[in-house]
Amino acid sequence: MSISVKLDHVKKQFGDFTAVHDLELEIADGEFFSMLGPSGCGKTTTLRMIAGFEQPTSGELYIMGQPVAGIPAYRRPVNTVFQNYALFPHMTVAQNVAFGLEMAKVPKPEIEKRVKDALALVQMSPMSERKPSQLSGGQQQRVALARALVNRPKVLLLDEPLGALDLKLRKAMQLELKQIQSDVGITFIYVTHDQEEAMTMSNRIAVMSNGYVQQIGSPREIYEHPQNRFVADFIGETNFLEGKVEEVNGVVKLAVGNSHVIGRSDQELSLGQKAYLAIRxxxxxxxxxxxxxxxxxxxxxxxxxxxxxxxxxxxxxxxxxxxxxxxxxxxxxxxxxxxxxxxxxxxxxxxxxxxxxxxxxxxxxxxxxxxxxxxxxxxxxxxxxxxxxxxxx
Amino acid sequence: MSATTFPGRSAAARPSTRSRLQATFNKRALLWLAIGLFLFLYIPILILIIYSFNDSSQIGLWAGFSLRWYGELFRNQAVLDALKLSLWVALWSTLISTFLGTLTALALERHNFWGKITYDAILYLPVIIPDIVMALSTLLFFVVLGVALSKYTILIAHVAFNISFVAIVVRARLADMNSTLEEAAADLGANEWQSFRRVTLPLLMPGIISGALLAFTLSLDDFVITFFVAGPGSTTLPVRVYSMIRFGLTPEVNAVSTLMFLGSTLLVIISLVLQRR
Missing domain, CATH: 2.40.50.140 (Nucleic acid-binding proteins)
Structure with missing residues (x-):
């Protein structure tokens, strides 16, 4: 499997504040990859660096094997679905979708055909002559998706695209997005703070907090084998019991009060060390x-x-x-x-x-x-x- | 609404009704105050307009309706020349200040540069400082530089104060505009110029046009600054009106003022309508 996006020790600072610390990521071609974390964890900044809206303070970023430092956003083979859609209000749906192709100087007849196909893919063909203000949130969302996908990017970046939709529509769109992704076969990098959303759609999830990746893994790995307390706490619901390591022998015995509890661990533990038992x-x-x-x-x-x-x-x-x-x-x-x-x-x-x-x-x-x-x-x-x-x- | 039918009784019976009546009274008082202020502002203009149709050469004496003074006006070569100069100054100063003002607004709203806060504050100066100060300082500026006063000095002075007004109007529009639209354009492969031409400029257009109309109106109406920096023979319409009343008020002055008032009002209305879009 080839790598579509690679971040090599990428760091981003805004003044004194470090938004992203020394990030190491490899995202495979065709993968549905989510960056999940609370607001301020660095996920959106990472996405914006891939898109080219922000420049890393240090480290190297590769898209399809090419270093992209210094390449402006408009020359990168990626497209973005923005959180608030960012549709051009003065253009019709069809004009919005055609914009990227016009910029790429695609011949007119081909533009028409590809716009039609893209709108059909997101089931928005009947609305092509409307203005964005005449569409509902869910419809705007679909147009934003079509506008990005029509350019056949190597990587599609999605910044909390379902955040503004109500719960029911969001659930329906989650499944639809996953379906579209497997139909078009493009790498999706998806930013969200909603763990259920990330679990539903992703092949792999990077759980982030305070500018660090806490754990990368499949939804199952992250849920079943959280590597630290933050991940266990952030993903799903977890009970924590604080205690001292009493015995490590395949099964770990943790002294809690004057009794003990048992569990398993992937971590190096020393006797007498403070630790937590985490159980769903x-x-x-x-x-x-x-x-x-x-x-x-x-x-x-x-x-x-x-x-x-x-x-x-x-x-x-x-x-x-x-x-x-x-x-x-x-x-x-x-x-x-x-x-x-x-x-x-x-x-x-x-x-x-x-x-x-x-x-x-x-x-x-x-x-x-x-x-x-x-x-x-x-x-x-x-x-x-x-x-x-x-x-x- | 029985409370309004028997105000006295109901008010005595229920305190809540009384406070409602109080509110109604306050609302009425406010309405009359507004009407009073409006009359205060516009009665003089109304009188001016009425007397511009007066068929008498004496200003305070009504002698029947006539378009006589409008006719006189259009035969008065000095007034026509002044109007021509006014339009020339207004048109050019609008074009130049709209261009520069829009660029200023873009720089202040979308970019960061050294001294931005100071520049921002200075930009508002021409709006708030008295015209007479603007006029004096502009004149002094020309004198110090040894520039001979002419219609071009009027133009330069008008551009100078109009830039501020245009920049403020355009900037308000730009601030309302989501900057992620420009990011979206870049994301879709548009370079800075394409993004500006295809996305920013069309969305900014109502703001630019209303800024331009405002500039045009201000230039057309300006007296104080023009009076100071006008060269010999360069007389704009407001300056001509001023010199006309020095020889006594004639109904002709009323007629020219009425036309100026109507023209300015029309431009302001168009500008307001565009700003709301």
Whole structure:
């Protein structure tokens, strides 16, 4: 796979403020690459450097293998979809889309054909004679996309293009953008602060904060294996338990209060070091403590049968008997402090180890399991080590 | 609206009604104040216009409607020459100051350069300092440089004060204009000139035209500065009117003033309409 955009130690300073620190990025040809982070993290500045609106303070930027330092925006083989669309208000939709081709001195008949095709691609053909002010936000968005794509750029830059749309339209446009990207096969570099948007569309995501890339990876890698506390916190919802590393042996034991919790880690840890256990609310199992029946719990009948010698017990049995058999897992007693029903699942706040809080999310299966919990209920929380990550700051 | 039918009773009964009545009263008072101010401003002009149609050579005596003085006016070669010079100065000073003023506005709004803040402040000076000071300083400038006064010195003086007005009007328009449009043009392959010609200039046009109309009006109406820097024989219309009234008020002066008033008003209205677009 060839590289379409490469950033080699790129740094950008505005006066005393460093917007982007020593950035290393390689974006593959045909990739849908997102830069995700809160505002002020440097993602837009990075995009503007690729577009040519800003010059890096130091470092080298390559587009299709060519260094682009000193090449002005209008000579770069990239096009941008701007956050507020930036359509030319005095031109019709068709004139807007034709603008880039006219600048490139494409022959008239070809311009007409390509404008028609581009408008068809974004389903805006019937609106070609309208002015931008006569279009809705979503339609302007489509025109902005057509205006950029019609030039057949090597790389398309998108700066929060869906930010101004309402939620429903945004979701529809996300899928459509992804579809268009795989149809045209152009590299998309997408800037957003919306993690769900980035997860939905991207092949890879660079999570950024304070001008640094915190982690680059596929949506799955970033969600399942966050490399630091920021990423775990920014992407999805995460519980953190602070503790000291007690034992590192494949599974990491973290001392929290006078008990301990377990998880796995990709990081070098030393004994006694301060660290955090990070675990997603949906990765914690919640059971009633003590005796349960098969109908009470969300566990595989076969797994239960294994424990009881090939026979699913008809009467109540101790839940811990089943959980203990699982390799490298832990359970901890807790009290439900809050229970919020939110349709597809229920969110619980559970107090454990005296004063620690964990959020737990259980899916609502309808009547498949009898168990629901209420505030004040005693519960047993359980997770396999691989469901939790141990992270340093 | 029973409250307005029985104002006294309702007002006594309910305090909220009273405050509403108070608001209505305030609104009426404001309206009458506005009407009063308008009359104060425009009654003199109205009288001037009415008396320009007076069929009497005595200024204060009404002797019936007539277009006599308008006829006299168009036979008065001195007035016609003055009008011609006024139009010449207005046209050229408008063209030059619109060009320079637009460039000034672009520089101040889109670029950063050393001394920008100072330049910005100085730009507003001709708008706020008294005409007489402008006039004196311009005259002094010509005298010090040893430039002979002529119609060209009038032109230069008019360009000097018009640049400010044009720049201010154009700049307001430019500030409203999203600068990402220029980035979008660059992104689509337009170099600076193409971007200016195809995007910035068309969007700026209403501002430029209204700035130009304002400049034209100001130049046409200017008396003080012109009076100081005019060379011998270079008489613009306002200066000619002034010299006419020195020999006594004639209805002819009323007629020429009425025409100037109508012309200026028309230009200002066009300028306002364009600014709203």
């Amino acid at each position: 609310p949906e990765k914690i199992n919640m059971y009633p403590p003590g005796k349960v029946t098969v109908r009470d719990i969300e566990l595989d009948a076969e797994q239960i049968a294994d424990v009881f010698g090939g026979r699913v017990p008809s009467g109540p049995f101790d839940i811990k008997q089943v959980l203990k058999q699982e390799h490298e897992s832990m359970y901890v007693n807790g009290n439900v402090a809050e229970a919020i029903y939110i349709g597809t699942d229920t969110r619980y706040r559970v107090t454990i180890l005296g004063d620690q809080q964990l959020f737990v999310r259980t899916q609502n299966f309808g009547d498949r399991y009898d168990t629901t919990f209420e505030v004040g209920d005693e519960v047993l929380l359980h997770w396999p080590a691989e469901n939790a990550r141990i992270l340093t700051e």
